[in-house]
Each structure stands twice: as structure tokens, then as C-alpha cells.
Amino acid sequence: MEHNMDEKRKISLQRADELYNEIEDFLQFKEEFLRETAKRRDIISRQHKKELMEYFGASPEDWDDWHWQLKNRISSVSTLGKFIRLSEKQQKTMAEISKKYRWATTPYYLSLMDYEDMSYPINKMALPSPEENDASGELDPMGEEFTNPAPCITRRYPNRLIVNVTSSCAMFCRHCQRRRLIGESDRIESEANVSAAIEYIRNTREIRDVLITGGDPMMLPDELLEKIISRIREIPHVEIIRIGTRVPVTMPQRITPELAEMLKKYHPLYINTQFNHPGELTEDAVRACERLADAGIPIGNQMVFLKGINNDKYIVQLLNEGLLKARVRPYYIFHPKQVTGTKHFQITVEEGLKIMEYLRGHTSGLAIPQYIVNAPNGYGKIPLLPNYIKESDESHARLKTWEGREVEIGYFDGQ
Ligand code: SF4
Structure with missing residues (x-):
């Protein structure tokens, strides 16, 4: 049937109304969330930062220095209790769990927490909870220890591999899927082990893509990190280098202008990070991402679906749209693995797929990452x-x- 211009416009306007109805609820949610987050940032986090600086006798320059953040990580329940309201029972349980699974948080990440409400997502990602006592699951469900052909190496694919350079992280996330590697102390791999890993890559001509991870490789001083990156870059068959790091989220002070300058010498270099909740997209975190982007480094986000944190379609949409504004491309959403001590974060594949189904059409394709299950026994990624x-x-x-x-x-x- 032929339509004249007026009829076409009328149909288009009706369709625009229909489309608006599709997103009206999200827009209301977003407005409320942003109002609440602005209050948290402008009043609560600022106040927390002031209190923490007073407690540690720190200057603003100290706060902005990642060495200071690292040196003053909070890892004792009694120190935590000076800021967060914890009952005696909670303190006792946290102290017990921290003997089993290490925990620590940077003063920066602590400043983002809710001091009254332990169910706030930022608290839940950082602070031990009694649910970690559940012994079900495995410490190495992906069987990484059976895909380790040389020191520090994990190899699950024909032409790419992982080099683990340290067991240290700025914060020890409660949902960590590699918590078996997070030891009692901050261990940087020995030069001999790293050299053996680099030799393996040099002698394995099909490896074209190397992911440097840990722990968190950004825990290494610039010089040491550069030494490793430059040695890998010298290998002719290595086409791209990737770095996996959560410091833009947990200690954005680490992304200094000097670090960005150093990294940009080794292009093509990519960084993948892990924002799990829009509350983590603070001014400091966004600045860190922009600094890396300005150095020409494409940044991808690898969110993990976590119950109570982001198993909500609107939270995922807000996070992914916020990431794009910070020039970070939502790259993967990982289904949580059955790692011992993380059962309380578990969601089902059906729940994850519903969220993915919602995203399509309700946000830009750029804000829709691939949903991935990591197969047991190191058999690789399964896209869903x-x-x-x-x-x-x-x-x-x-x-x-x-x-x-x-x-x-x-x-x-x-x-
Ligand atoms: S930064 Fe990554 S490796 Fe380190 S504890 Fe968190 S999730 Fe685990």
C-alpha cells in the first residue's frame, strides 16, 4: 500500500512512541540511580575520603599516589571496624574467613563503600562474608594447572596464551575466579620463571597473541613491567600484547601519565579490565581509562555476572553505557565459575541469557558484550x-x- 508523506510521518511518530514506551522504565531507573550515586559520590565518598586521609595522616598528594594507596591497604578487620559499622559477630567471622582467603582493599575502594549497609555491591565485592565458608565448588574449575606447559604460562588455545607475572592485586576481590593464585604474600614471579615463559613464547612460533595477567600485572613497578613487555614485543611472531588488570577500578591512581607513556611504546597493545557495577565508574576511574585511551590503547571490559551485584538488566545497561562514555568497550560478560567460596555470587545461565536478550534493542550494539561460559578442564570459551x-x-x-x-x-x- 502506498503512503503519502503525512501518513509516513504519522506512522513514524507512532513507532517513536512505541519505542519510547520500551525504555521508559529504564529511564526512570537511570534517573534515580544517578541521583543516588551523585549523592554517594559528592557527600558520602568525599566524607569517607576525608576521614581516611585524617586516619592515615595523608595529604591529597599521598592519596593520589598509588604507592601510598598500596602501602596503606586495609587488611585488618579491626581497622575496617573503625570505618564500617560491624557487629562483634561480623568482625569475628570476617577475621576467621581472612585466615582462609586473603583480603585487602585500597583506601580508595573503601571510600566508595556504604559504611552502614554490607549488602551494597561495592562492599560485597571487597569484604569477606560468611557465605565464603561454603566449601562447595573447586579452586581450579578450569583446570588451569593442567594447561601450564612452562612456568607462568596458561595455554588453552592454538595461537595465544597467558603469562601470569604476579599473585598480587590492589584488592582481593571476593568473587575472584583465580583465588587459588592469590597467596599469603605479594609474590612477583622470579626473573628465572618469567624468562622461561618468554623463552617458551619465543620457541613457539604459532603464538601471535600474549595476555599478561596475574594477579594484577599493574602491581609491578613500571621498570619491571616494561622489561617484560619489551622482551615479549621483541619476539617477531607476537603480533599483539594484552594486559589484564583491575587497577582502573580498584586503584585508578596506578594509571599515571608515566605509565601511559611507557605502554604506548609497545603497540599494538590492548588492556582488558573488570568493572562489575556502575558505582565503580567514579571520576578517578574514568580519568584512568581516558588516560589509557589517550595513549592509543583500546580498553575492553570483562564483567563477571555476580548475584547481588549485577544480575539486573538495568544495572548492566547502565554499566555498559557508562563504560562507552569512558571509552571502554564492553567486551565479555563471564558466567561465574564454580570457584570454592563464591557460591553466593552464582547465577544461572537462563538468568544471564534473559539479561542479554533484554540488552539487544534497548541499547547500542557497542554496549552489548559477548556472554561467555568458560568450559571446565581448560577447553576454552563457549559463547552464549x-x-x-x-x-x-x-x-x-x-x-x-x-x-x-x-x-x-x-x-x-x-x-
Ligand atoms: S583483581 Fe582480578 S585477579 Fe585480583 S583478586 Fe580481583 S578478580 Fe582476582
């Missing part, structure tokens, strides 16, 4: 997608759109 195919054969396919409409596509000549 909601099912959009209703039926298909050689002549046609019936598909579902993001709004749930069924459509049919045919093929030329029935092929």
Missing part, C-alpha cells in the same frame, strides 16, 4: 546467545526480533 531462531530449513528461516515479533526471511532460489 539467546535463541532467535524459531525454525529454519533450506528455503527460509523464521526468526524472532528483539521485541519478540516473528519474522521470516527467505533465500534466493530457495537456497
Whole structure:
């Protein structure tokens, strides 16, 4: 049927109304969330920062210095109790758990927490909880220890591998999927081990992509990190180098202008980080990401689905849209693994897929990462997608759109 201009405009306006209705609830959620977050940042976190600086006798320059942040990490329950309201029972349980699984948080990350409410997502990612006592699961569900052909190396794919250079992190995340590597002390791999790893890469010509991780490789001083990166960069068959780090989230002070200057000498270099909640996208964190982006480093985010943190479609949408504003591309969403002590963060694949299904159509494609399950035994990543195919054969396919409409596509000549 032919439509004149006025009719076309009328139909377009009706469609625009329909589309607005699709997103109205999210817009309300966003407005409330941003109002609440602004209050937290401008009043609460600022106050927390002031109290922490007073407690440690720190100057603003100290606070902005990552060495200071690292030196003053909080890892004792009694120190924590000076800031966060904890009952005696909570303190006792936390102290017990910290004997089993190490914990520490930077003063910066502590300043973002809710001092009254332990269920606030930032608290839950950083502070030990009694649920960690649940012994189900495994410490190494991906069998990384069986994909370790040389010191510090994990190899699960034909042409790429991981080099683990340290067991240290700025903060010991409660959901950490590699908590077995996070030892009693901050261990940097010995020069002999790192050299053996680099030799393995040099002698393995099919390796074109090297991911430097840990722990968190940004815990290394600039000189040592540069030594490792430059030696890997010298290997002719290594095309790209990637660094996995959570410091833009947990200690953004680490991303100094000097570090960015050093890293940009070793392009093509990529950084993957892990923001899990929009509350982590502070001014400091955004500045750290922008500094890396200004150095020409593409940054990807690898969120982990975590119950009570981000198993909510609007939270994931807000996070991913906020990341794009900070020039970070949402890259993967990982399904949580069955790591001992993290059962309370577990969600089901169905729950994850519903969130992925919602994202399509409700946000830019750039804000939709790939949902990944890591296969047990080191068999690699399995991408998961909601099912959009209703039926298909050689002549046609019936598909579902993001709004749930069924459509049919045919093929030329029935092929
Ligand atoms: S920064 Fe990464 S490796 Fe370190 S504790 Fe957190 S999740 Fe684990």
C-alpha cells in the first residue's frame, strides 16, 4: 500500500512512541540511580575520603599516589571496624574467613563503600562474608594447572596464551575466579620463571597473541613491567600484547601519565579490565581509562555476572553505557565459575541469557558484550546467545526480533 508523506510521518511518530514506551522504565531507573550515586559520590565518598586521609595522616598528594594507596591497604578487620559499622559477630567471622582467603582493599575502594549497609555491591565485592565458608565448588574449575606447559604460562588455545607475572592485586576481590593464585604474600614471579615463559613464547612460533595477567600485572613497578613487555614485543611472531588488570577500578591512581607513556611504546597493545557495577565508574576511574585511551590503547571490559551485584538488566545497561562514555568497550560478560567460596555470587545461565536478550534493542550494539561460559578442564570459551531462531530449513528461516515479533526471511532460489 502506498503512503503519502503525512501518513509516513504519522506512522513514524507512532513507532517513536512505541519505542519510547520500551525504555521508559529504564529511564526512570537511570534517573534515580544517578541521583543516588551523585549523592554517594559528592557527600558520602568525599566524607569517607576525608576521614581516611585524617586516619592515615595523608595529604591529597599521598592519596593520589598509588604507592601510598598500596602501602596503606586495609587488611585488618579491626581497622575496617573503625570505618564500617560491624557487629562483634561480623568482625569475628570476617577475621576467621581472612585466615582462609586473603583480603585487602585500597583506601580508595573503601571510600566508595556504604559504611552502614554490607549488602551494597561495592562492599560485597571487597569484604569477606560468611557465605565464603561454603566449601562447595573447586579452586581450579578450569583446570588451569593442567594447561601450564612452562612456568607462568596458561595455554588453552592454538595461537595465544597467558603469562601470569604476579599473585598480587590492589584488592582481593571476593568473587575472584583465580583465588587459588592469590597467596599469603605479594609474590612477583622470579626473573628465572618469567624468562622461561618468554623463552617458551619465543620457541613457539604459532603464538601471535600474549595476555599478561596475574594477579594484577599493574602491581609491578613500571621498570619491571616494561622489561617484560619489551622482551615479549621483541619476539617477531607476537603480533599483539594484552594486559589484564583491575587497577582502573580498584586503584585508578596506578594509571599515571608515566605509565601511559611507557605502554604506548609497545603497540599494538590492548588492556582488558573488570568493572562489575556502575558505582565503580567514579571520576578517578574514568580519568584512568581516558588516560589509557589517550595513549592509543583500546580498553575492553570483562564483567563477571555476580548475584547481588549485577544480575539486573538495568544495572548492566547502565554499566555498559557508562563504560562507552569512558571509552571502554564492553567486551565479555563471564558466567561465574564454580570457584570454592563464591557460591553466593552464582547465577544461572537462563538468568544471564534473559539479561542479554533484554540488552539487544534497548541499547547500542557497542554496549552489548559477548556472554561467555568458560568450559571446565581448560577447553576454552563457549559463547552464549539467546535463541532467535524459531525454525529454519533450506528455503527460509523464521526468526524472532528483539521485541519478540516473528519474522521470516527467505533465500534466493530457495537456497
Ligand atoms: S583483581 Fe582480578 S585477579 Fe585480583 S583478586 Fe580481583 S578478580 Fe582476582
